[in-house]
Amino acid sequence: MTTPTSAAGNVLELVGVSKQFPGVRALESVDFGVRPGEVHALVGENGAGKSTLIKVATGVYTADSGQVRYQDSPVSFASPLEAQHAGISTIYQEVNLVPLMSAARNLYLGREPRRFGLIDVAKMRADARRALKRYGIDINVSRPLRSLGLGVQQMVAIARAVDIDARVVIMDEPTSSLEQREAETLFRVIAQLRESGIGIVYVSHRLDELYRICDRVTVMRDGKVVHVGDMADVDRLKLVSLMLGRDASEVRRSGATAFGDTRSTPSGSDTPVLHASGLTARHQLEDVSFAVRPGEVMGLGGLLGAGRSETAKAVVGALHTDSGSVEIEGKRIRRNSPAAAIKAGAVMLPEDRKLEGIVPNLSVRENIVLAALPRISRGGLVTRAKQDEIVSYFMKRLNIKASSPEQKVSELSGGNQQKVLLARWLCLNPKVLLLDEPTRGIDVGAKAEVQSVIDELAGNGLGVVLISSELEELIEGSDRIVVLRDGAIVDELKGDDVSEDKLMDALAAAPSTDGAEGAEGSIDG
Amino acid sequence: MAEVAAPASTFDRDRVLALLQDYGVYAAIVVLFVIDTALQSSFASLANLRVQLFQAVPIVLVALGMALVIGTAGIDLSVGAVIALTSAVIPLYLGYGVWLAIVMSLVGGAISGLIGGSLVAFLKVQPIIATLALMIGLRGLAVIMNGATAKPVDDPTLNALGIDSWLGLPEMAWIAAGLVVVVAFVIRRTTVGRQLVAVGDNAAASSLAGLPVRRILLMVYVLSGVFSAFAGVLLVGHGAYADPANYGLNYELSAITAVVVGGTPLSGGRIRVVGTVAGALFMQLITATLIQHNVRASYEQMVEAAIIVAAVYAARGRSGR
Numbered sequence: 001m002t003t004p005t006s007a008a009g010n011v012l013e014l015v016g017v018s019k020q021f022p023g024v025r026a027l028e029s030v031d032f033g034v035r036p037g038e039v040h041a042l043v044g045e046n047g048a049g050k051s052t053l054i055k056v057a058t059g060v061y062t063a064d065s066g067q068v069r070y071q072d073s074p075v076s077f078a079s080p081l082e083a084q085h086a087g088i089s090t091i092y093q094e095v096n097l098v099p100l101m102s103a104a105r106n107l108y109l110g111r112e113p114r115r116f117g118l119i120d121v122a123k124m125r126a127d128a129r130r131a132l133k134r135y136g137i138d139i140n141v142s143r144p145l146r147s148l149g150l151g152v153q154q155m156v157a158i159a160r161a162v163d164i165d166a167r168v169v170i171m172d173e174p175t176s177s178l179e180q181r182e183a184e185t186l187f188r189v190i191a192q193l194r195e196s197g198i199g200i201v202y203v204s205h206r207l208d209e210l211y212r213i214c215d216r217v218t219v220m221r222d223g224k225v226v227h228v229g230d231m232a233d234v235d236r237l238k239l240v241s242l243m244l245g246r247d248a249s250e251v252r253r254s255g256a257t258a259f260g261d262t263r264s265t266p267s268g269s270d271t272p273v274l275h276a277s278g279l280t281a282r283h284q285l286e287d288v289s290f291a292v293r294p295g296e297v298m299g300l301g302g303l304l305g306a307g308r309s310e311t312a313k314a315v316v317g318a319l320h321t322d323s324g325s326v327e328i329e330g331k332r333i334r335r336n337s338p339a340a341a342i343k344a345g346a347v348m349l350p351e352d353r354k355l356e357g358i359v360p361n362l363s364v365r366e367n368i369v370l371a372a373l374p375r376i377s378r379g380g381l382v383t384r385a386k387q388d389e390i391v392s393y394f395m396k397r398l399n400i401k402a403s404s405p406e407q408k409v410s411e412l413s414g415g416n417q418q419k420v421l422l423a424r425w426l427c428l429n430p431k432v433l434l435l436d437e438p439t440r441g442i443d444v445g446a447k448a449e450v451q452s453v454i455d456e457l458a459g460n461g462l463g464v465v466l467i468s469s470e471l472e473e474l475i476e477g478s479d480r481i482v483v484l485r486d487g488a489i490v491d492e493l494k495g496d497d498v499s500e501d502k503l504m505d506a507l508a509a510a511p512s513t514d515g516a517e518g519a520e521g522s523i524d525g
Numbered sequence: 526m527a528e529v530a531a532p533a534s535t536f537d538r539d540r541v542l543a544l545l546q547d548y549g550v551y552a553a554i555v556v557l558f559v560i561d562t563a564l565q566s567s568f569a570s571l572a573n574l575r576v577q578l579f580q581a582v583p584i585v586l587v588a589l590g591m592a593l594v595i596g597t598a599g600i601d602l603s604v605g606a607v608i609a610l611t612s613a614v615i616p617l618y619l620g621y622g623v624w625l626a627i628v629m630s631l632v633g634g635a636i637s638g639l640i641g642g643s644l645v646a647f648l649k650v651q652p653i654i655a656t657l658a659l660m661i662g663l664r665g666l667a668v669i670m671n672g673a674t675a676k677p678v679d680d681p682t683l684n685a686l687g688i689d690s691w692l693g694l695p696e697m698a699w700i701a702a703g704l705v706v707v708v709a710f711v712i713r714r715t716t717v718g719r720q721l722v723a724v725g726d727n728a729a730a731s732s733l734a735g736l737p738v739r740r741i742l743l744m745v746y747v748l749s750g751v752f753s754a755f756a757g758v759l760l761v762g763h764g765a766y767a768d769p770a771n772y773g774l775n776y777e778l779s780a781i782t783a784v785v786v787g788g789t790p791l792s793g794g795r796i797r798v799v800g801t802v803a804g805a806l807f808m809q810l811i812t813a814t815l816i817q818h819n820v821r822a823s824y825e826q827m828v829e830a831a832i833i834v835a836a837v838y839a840a841r842g843r844s845g846r
Contacts, residue, residue: 360794
C-alpha cells in the first residue's frame with residue numbers, strides 16, 4: 001500500500017511508526033517522508049492521525065515503535081523546542097508568539113542582537129524589517145504583534161522559523177483564519193521556502209489550496225497511510241474518496257458539497273419569516289435590510305470584515321445596534337438581546353465554536369439543552385427525562401459521536417462539537433437559523449452531514465442565513481446571496497447569478513478601501 | 526485513593542492530580558483526624574467536636590457563598606467586611622427586636638452583594654476590584670456606625686443561636702447543614718444552578734444561548750453577601766460582642782481557601798459544594814491540630830499557605846491537560 005521511504009532523499013521521515021493511546025490506536029505502522037524543496041500535503045479527516053503524526057515527528061509524543069529519521073539519522077526529540085533547534089519548525093493555526101511584544105522582538109526572541117550587553121534595538125528592527133521584506137511584508141515592526149493582522153502574525157512566525165535555519169516547516173491549517181489576500185502572501189512565501197530547499201508539510205482541509213501549492217500528498221485514514229503520491233496524479237474526487245474511504249462514484253453523485261443541487265424553490269407564502277430593516281451599528285453596519293422567506297437559504301457574501309458576522313449577530317441581539325429592527329414572522333423583536341431573539345425564534349450558530357459556542361466542561365447533554373433548559377424545566381427544577389429524550393433524539397439525528405451523553409463536550413472532535421451546537425438550536429424549534437461558518441475547521445464527513453442537515457431544515461420551511469468563506473459552500477448552499485462590503489449591502493445575486501463567477505465579480509467589484517481593515521491592508525501584495 | 530491508583534500500571538499524573546483535587550480533602554480530613562485522635566484520645570470527644578464546629582460553621586457559610594461566586598469565575602473579597610457590617614447593624618436594631626436586627630443584617634448583606642454584583646454584571650468591573658472596594662469601604666462604614674470600640678450584645682435569642690446545641694451538635698451546624706443541602710440541590714438540579722455553572726464555564730456562549738447572564742451574576746453576589754451576613758449574625762451571637770473593627774478579618778481568605786481546597790477551580794464552571802464544606806472543616810482541623818500541639822500561630826499560617834499551594838497545584842495539573 002505504501003512505498004518504502006528509506007533513502008528516498010527525505011529530509012524528515014517516519015518509518016513504521018506506531019502510537020497507541022488508551023483505547024485508541026492513533027498511528028499504525030505509518031511511513032511518511034518529506035523531501036527538501038517540496039510541499040507535501042498531509043490530509044485526512046479529523047481523527048485520521050495527522051496531528052499525532054506531527055506530534056511524534058516534533059517530539060511532543062514519543063513513538064511506541066518505529067523510527068523518526070531526520071537528515072538521515074534516527075532522532076528522538078524530547079520536546080518541540082528541541083526539534084525546533086534541530087531545524088523542524090511547526091506553525092500552528094494559533095500563532096504561539098508573544099502578542100504584546102513587537103513583531104521585531106518576536107522575530108528575535110531569545111537571540112536578540114546585543115551591543116554593550118543590551119539589546120541593540122535599532123539593529124533588531126532593521127534586521128526584522130529586512131527579514132519580513134523578503135516575503136513582501138512591509139510593516140512597522142515596532143508595533144505589538146497582536147495589533148497586526150493574523151496573516152502578518154503567521155508570517156512573523158514563519159520568518160522566525162526560517163531565520164532559525166529551519167529545514168522542515170510544518171504548517172497546520174495555516175489559512176483557516178486568513179483572508180484571501182493574506183493567504184496569497186502565504187502561498188508566495190511557501191513558494192520561496194520551497195525554492196530554498198526547505199521541506200514543507202502542509203496540513204489543510206481546503207482542496208483548492210492543496211492542488212495549488214502542493215507537490216505530493218499523503219492521505220491518512222484511521223491511523224494509517226492510505227495513499228502517497230504526486231498531487232497531480234490524484235484528482236479531487238479521488239482524494240476525497242480516499243479520505244472518506246468512500247466510493248468515488250458515490251462522492252460524485254452527491255457533488256463536492258452535500259447540498260442538493262436543486263431545492264424546490266421556496267414554496268408557500270411570500271411573507272418573510274425574517275425581516276431585518278435598517279440595521280445600523282456604529283462603524284460596523286450601515287442600514288442593512290433584507291428578508292428571508294420560509295424554506296429559503298440566503299447566503300451572506302463578502303470579504304473578511306465586510307460585516308457578515310455582525311449582521312448575523314445584530315439579528316439575534318448579540319450586537320448592539322443603534323437603529324433598525326428585526327421582525328420574525330411579522331412580529332418585531334422588542335428587546336435587543338439574544339434571549340428575546342431566541343424567544344421570537346431566531347438563533348445563531350456562532351463563528352467561533354470555542355469562544356462563543358461550547359461550554360467546555362459541561363457534558364454533551366448539558367450543552368445540547370443549554371438554551372432549552374428553562375423551557376423543559378418545571379418550576380425551575382430540571383427534569384431529566386425530557387432532557388434525555390431530546391438529547392438522544394438529536395444525537396441520533398445529527399449522528400453525534402460521543403462515548404455517552406455525559407462525556408465532556410471539549411473531548412469531542414470539532415465536527416461533533418459543531419453538531420452539538422446545532423442540536424442546541426434545533427431543539428428550540430427555531431423559525432430562523434443563522435449559520436456563521438457552520439463547517440469551518442471540521443472534517444469532511446461532518447461537513448457533509450452538516451450541509452445536508454441545512455438542506456433538510458430549509459426543506460422543512462426554516463429560514464436560513466448562511467455565512468461561509470468557502471465560495472463553493474456558499475454558492476451550492478444558498479438560493480440567493482446578499483453581498484456585503486464595509487458593513488453595507490452592495491449587491492444581491494439571484495437565480496442563475498448564484499455562481500462562482502458572479503460572486504467573484506461582486507466581491508471584486510467591491511474593492512476594499514483602507515480604513516476598517518488597516519492591519520490586513522499593510523500586507524504589501 | 527489507593528484502590529484507584531493501584532491498578533494503573535503506568536503512573537498517570539493527570540488522573541492522580543484529578544483525584545487529588547476531587548477527593549484529596551476527604552482523605553486528608555480522615556488522616557488528620559486519625560492522627561489527632563491517636564495522639565490524644567479526647568480529640569474525638571463530642572465536646573471537642575462541638576468546639577471545632579462552632580469555629581468552622583461561620584466559615585462554611587461564607588465559603589458556601591464564595592463557592593457560588595467562584596463558580597461564575599468571580600471572587601468576593603467583601604465577605605469579611607460584610608460580617609463587620611453585620612456586627613455594626615445588630616446593635617443598632619436590637620432595640621426594635623432581635624428578629625428585625627437579624628433581618629436588617631441580612632438585608633445589609635444583600636445590598637452589599639447588589640452593589641458588588643452590579644459593578645461586575647453591568648459595569649463589567651473585574652470581580653476582584655469591585656469586591657476589594659467593598660471590602661475596604663464596608664469595614665470603614667461599619668466602624669463609623671458602631672464606633673471603634675466593641676459593644677456587648679446581650680440578647681438571649683441571638684446568644685442561643687450562637688452557643689446552643691441540639692442532639693449534641695451546635696444548632697448553627699444543623700442550620701448550616703440544611704443550607705448546604707439546599708445549595709447543593711440548587712446547583713445540581715435546578716435550571717438556575719445549571720445556568721450558573723454554564724456562565725462560569727463560558728459566559729459568551731451562555732449569553733448567546735439566551736441565558737440571563739447578568740441576573741445570574743447579580744444573584745451570586747447577593748447570595749454571597751447574605752450568607753456572609755448570616756455568618757456575622759452567628760459570630761455576634763456566639764461571642765456576645767459586636768466588634769466591627771475585628772470581626773470577619775481574613776474571612777475572605779479562609780473562605781477562598783476552603784473553596785479551592787475543596788476542589789472548586791478558580792477558573793469557574795464547576796462547583797463542589799460538599800467539597801467546600803470539607804475544605805472549611807479541613808482548615809479548621811489544621812488549626813485545631815496545631816493549637817493542640819502549641820504551635821505558634823505564625824507557623825499555622827505557613828502551613829495553611831502550603832496547603833493552598835498544593836490545592837492550586839492539583840487544580841492546575843488537571844486543567845493543563
